Amino acid sequence: MSRPASLRPRLAPLRPRLAATAPFLAALAAIAPLLTACGTESTGAGNTVASAAVPPTRTQVDDPGKDGVRITSLTLPSASPPASASPARSHPVSAESLGTDPDTDSGVIAAYEVTNEGTETLTYSVVFTFMSGDGGAVTNQSATVRDVRPGKTVRGTVRAGGLPPGAPRITRAEVLDVTKIPAGEAPAEPGTCPASGIRVSADEGDAAMGLRVVGLHLDNCGTRPYTVEGYPLLELLDDDREPVDGVKILDGSGEITTGAGPDEQPRPVTLRPGESATAGLVWRNTTESGTPVNVPYVRVRAKAGADPVTVTPGLDLGTTGKLGVRPWKKADPR
CATH class of the missing domain: 2.60.40 (Immunoglobulin-like)
Incomplete structure (x- = not known):
């Protein structure tokens, strides 16, 4: 049954409201391309990809x-995406x-x-x-x-x-x-001190024209003075950490080169806590007749009776059969 006309709901006229919103819709249409461009890049084929970084x-x-x-x-x-797919970027990544x-x-x-x-x-x-x-x-x-x-x-x-x-x-x-x-x-971890109070390490060395020089470093990180005299005591070890035969360990480097400076006479060196000393390994990697000798490990004692420390300077001694050792000397203060 139909309702009386007086009871039927009246619909508000739409045309005036649409007319009122027309300027807003026009403005929205004008800025739509700008909103679309934010956060996306054109692939050049009508598709877009998010600009967020792709996970590794x-x-x-x-x-x-x-x-x-x-x-x-x-x-x-x-x-x-390749550079050609991002025309909006002047410096594509x-x-x-x-x-x-x-x-x-x-x-x-x-x-x-x-x-x-x-x-x-x-x-x-x-x-x-x-x-x-x-x-x-x-x-x-x-x-x-x-x-x-x-x-x-x-x-x-x-x-x-x-x-x-x-x-x-x-x-x-x-x-x-x-x-x-x-x-x-093993050499002590940087910033730590062994129970002995003495830290021994080797640097990366230097090489020029077949001459090799690696520095040994002795740091007194303990609380008492420590004295060394003469040369560090060395054992040359192979890949299995077994002794290497046939290599003569020389006091000083004069028989190998004069380029490392004159040999210094060994003398007592007393290190107070915080002080350091240096020594050096010097050799040539010349290869002539015979089998080249490579020494991956060197077991070092700062002096007789000291705890051993094994370093890995990688001695490529060639066929020379010689390794020069320079004596301990006090390092310049840092």
């Missing part, structure tokens, strides 16, 4: 490894340009694991190499993994770090070199 990709790595160390995964920054600022981390991370298959607790020093697609090395990074007990596996990560401008994109990583030292003979 993490890839599992089937790496046989080396000496108990292997890479398990590699995290790489994801590629951005691509994966190749990520991390090219030396002060900016490249975002490349290698996960690794270290498994001690031996019978004694070891400290591992590992060099990782990060490579481009053509197999060329882009950068090397080192990691020290301390006190790995027999039969145990320790996991960690190493970053490629900042890369120089123009560096190629990293796509691979491998274990380049591994050295293993009994934990009790």
